[in-house]
Amino acid sequence: MSYSVLTNILEQLDSLSLDEKRILSNHLASLSEQNKSVINRSRLKVIESKKIDILDVANDYSASNLRFLIEDKEVIFIVDLAKNRSLFDLGGLLESLRELLGFEVVVFTESMLKEQYRESIVNNAIKL
Structure with a gap:
């Protein structure tokens, strides 16, 4: 203007x-x-339409039990990461999901969530 x-x-x-x-x-x-x-709603449709691709990408980084929350500015994914994997794998998963989905994504393991918010986030997350 x-x-x-x-x-x-x-x-x-x-x-x-x-x-x-x-x-x-x-x-x-x-x-x-x-x-x-x-x-x-549009983010949810994208996630639903790319569910198989998301699970394939997660499998590449040995991440399982994917859950997600759609927040105002981003989608929060909560994953279980295999014991032999590191934060580098989590970072790779993060970048791959951002590229696949085309919007802002963050990825956490349950243990990374602050204890005061963990129960609420996990209980409200949608299983992929």
């Missing part, structure tokens, strides 16, 4: 009453929530 367009918008906002500003704010918040919902 150009400077003059932004200036015009700000001038119009200044002319609104407090109630009108509150209504506008609520409407914008509602649109934001709807947008998040659409994004989360």
Whole structure:
């Protein structure tokens, strides 16, 4: 947007009453929530459509028991990693999943999750 367009918008906002500003704010918040919902549903569809590919990639890094949560900015995968594997394998899995899915992903083992959040995350995660 150009400077003059932004200036015009700000001038119009200044002319609104407090109630009108509150209504506008609520409407914008509602649109934001709807947008998040659409994004989360599309991420879920991508994960579902690429389930076999995701499991193949996980197998390449000896990761099993994949679970995931869809958050605002990313998808959190929780995996079990074979005992003979290292953080390098987890990093490789992370990069491979990002490339495969095309959106921000983080990967944790259950033990990497902070204890105060672990139970909630694990209980709310969706098994792949």
